[in-house]
Amino acid sequence: MATLDKVMDLQKGGKSETEISKQLQQEGISPSEINDAINQARIKNAVSPPEGQAPGMAANPAQPPEMQQSIMQAPAQDPNQMVAPEQQAPAVAGPVTQEMPAPMPAAEGQMQAPMPPAQEAPQDQYYQETPQAYSDQGYYAPQQTTDTETISEIAEQVFIEKFEEYKKKTGDVASFKNTIQDKVDDIDERLKRIEDNITKLQQAVIGKIGEFGEDAAAIHKDLDNLHGTVSKLMNPLVDNYQELKKLAGK
Known part of the structure; x- marks a missing residue:
């Protein structure tokens, strides 16, 4: 099997470029050949992305599958995290209300009035952490754009393949x-x-x-x-x- 085919199979298996490079070096393949195969795989993925993948989102080979799974599961956990502070806040405020004397409803109301800010503090902290999660997601899964150098490499590779076919036909x-x-x-x-x-x-x-x-x-x-x-x-x-x-x- 050619090195390019091995790289394509390992990328389909969800392995990163670092893992693919280490595995191929253990098999005795030279680093230069591994780099050429990885570059050709990038070009082929840019020209024809794998099935089931959006055309504008190319697969990032450097991102581990565990990190992708954690990023995909992050939005699903937002409702539970938003409810958790509200459920914990009364538990903190409970002992405060029990220590106040019973015959003072006005004082009890005054002690219960500052409770919403205590409940909003975890929410503010949560909302401050949420953009970090999305920023991490944007860091680990950037959108790859096709630049001029990639287009020139693709055109050069297509020209070489067509010229080789022409030479085989005409000599x-x-x-x-x-x-x-x-x-x-x-x-x-x-x-x-x-x-x-x-x-x-x-x-x-x-x-x-x-x-x-x-x-x-x-x-x-x-x-x-x-x-x-x-x-x-x-x-x-x-x-x-x-x-x-x-x-x-x-």
């Missing part, structure tokens, strides 16, 4: 670019070699055609020379043949 862009560039350069070199070969072949064909024309002209000249030579040889033979034919006819 490494730099290596892909280098591979394509190498292939394009290889194709360019091959095209240049092909162009050079075609040029050389064209020059060779033209040279052969020129040589063939020259050879044809030489052959034609040789044939003319041969025809002239044969003609020179045949004329005397024809003349001799005519003379022999005349002689044979005589």
